[in-house]
Amino acid sequence: MNAASSAPGESRFDGSGGPRIIGPEDGKYADIQSIGVRFMAWTGETGGGFSLVEHPMPPRGLAAPLHKHSREDEYSYVLEGRMGALLGKDTVYAEVGDFVFKPRDQWHTFWNAGDEPCRILEIISPGGFERFFDELGGLMSSADFDPGQLPEVAGRYGLEVDPESIPRVCEEYGLTHPMLEQG
DSSP states (O other): OBSOOOSOOSSOOOSTTOOOBOOTTOSOEEEOSSSEEEEEEOGGGTTTSOEEEEEEEOTTBBOSSEEEESSOEEEEEEEESOEEEEETTEEEEEOTTOEEEEOTTSOEEEEEOSSSOEEEEEEEESSOTHHHHHHHHHHHTSTTOOGGGHHHHHHHTTEEEETTHHHHHHHHHTOBOHHHHHO
């Protein structure tokens, strides 16, 4: 294991300390209930150009309610399984090796469209939004987590979220989500 990413990088990676390799078990991990987040490249390490996270998703699991980003574009590369996504009014399915573009200012969501685990690499450009996942993971792991905190946290990152979409999207695509189990 060489120089794994375990916390937000304070400065751009320049190679002066040798190669940087993040193995399959390396990097900081956060559980945000509906999906996991493995941090692989923080915005500070990339000079702000992008951040990179891996999202493992359980079978038939909705990753997030419909949402839209005002600041960044997302690019999803399927490593394992089958990803479904609602991009505006279009539903797409991506298999291993497929690459899906989710532009800023477009309502979207995504999910594991199969009965086996699904993993995607998510390139977020410009970088910075990985901090939302980091903050959310910290909040959700706290015993006094209050879902009422979500709109404030999302707003700080230029994210609009439609939690009311969860039951409709889950019913339409045959999915599950932790918020349905709480209700």
